Amino acid sequence: MLKQFKADLHIHTCLSPCSDWDMSPKKIIRRSLDKGLDLIAICDHNTAENVGAVMKAGKDQGLWVLPGIEICSKEEVHILALFDELDTTLTMQDYVYANLTGNNKPEVFGYQIVANEHDEVLGENPRLLIGATQLGIYDIVEKTHSLGGLSLSSHVDRTAYGVIGQLGFIPSDLKIDGVEVSYRVSLDKAGDEVAGIGKFPCTTASDAHFLDDIGKVWTVFVIAQPSIDEIQRALRGKDGRRIMI
């Protein structure tokens, strides 16, 4: 049976250097429930080290948490990779880490806090997570798909780090599953207002870096269950699965 899932598929944690310290696993779960969300995805910059903690914190709370990662390509385009399983997400993380150089300077870029499901600090991530990887956008999309994941192009309406801003237009042979627009554009108008979305299925998410941002915008998926396969079908409008606009 198909149900509606109110989803915010792009939320950062305190591990992202540009994110607020309050973005801890338990607080993210609580705020997401307060906002009436059914489904969230955790996508930190170039890392997934807090994803497991948020998934544990969300267990038996009536909220689905999908693991993910927001990868910065060498063209400085942000791409979301979402998965069903934490293990696969960590495999993706290994691939990203192998292609990411530099060390963080917390006083300049911000602190990168690794936390557990009880909101206790485990340590800091020393990598330059804010940086660009040496991976091209095609490499990222291909690797995501080879691991059974979903590939979405982040905030395509934004000049900074959006694919259209960085590369002028979305290459027609880029095999992303869809695009994400930010809160600045409403989902029903995105196709008209953002030149170049064209044929790509469109979603919206908060890209929350602060608790108050969670659920600022959301996408309603009509699917059987919150899985990558179901979301992919909704993006393609297959088998009755769809996005409600």
Add this chain to the structure above:
Amino acid sequence: MQVKELVERFGFEVKAGNNGLDRQIKDGYCGDLLSEIMANAPQGCVWLTIQGHQNIVAVAVLREMAAIIITGGQTPDEETLQKANQENIPILLGSHSAYQLAGRLYALGVGNPQPE
């Protein structure tokens, strides 16, 4: 100035677009944000960038550029070179930074209304 004169003078490596080396250079432009380049690059320019994605060729065709120079020792993607050969857009590789190269080109008179 023709693109091939620039190649000889600076010792650039011609990675693609050999058939476009007789194009005339009328101006210069720098940048890596392709949306901005699509809007503002002047016709007949030589474009200095570190972006190596194949979209740079489409942008160069759109703005009727003379050539693309990939600066700072960066290397373009293989698909980019194939597209550049199809479109006859020379892609030149140099080790200079965009800053150094733009200064030298300007001093040579490229895009400079009053050459020294």
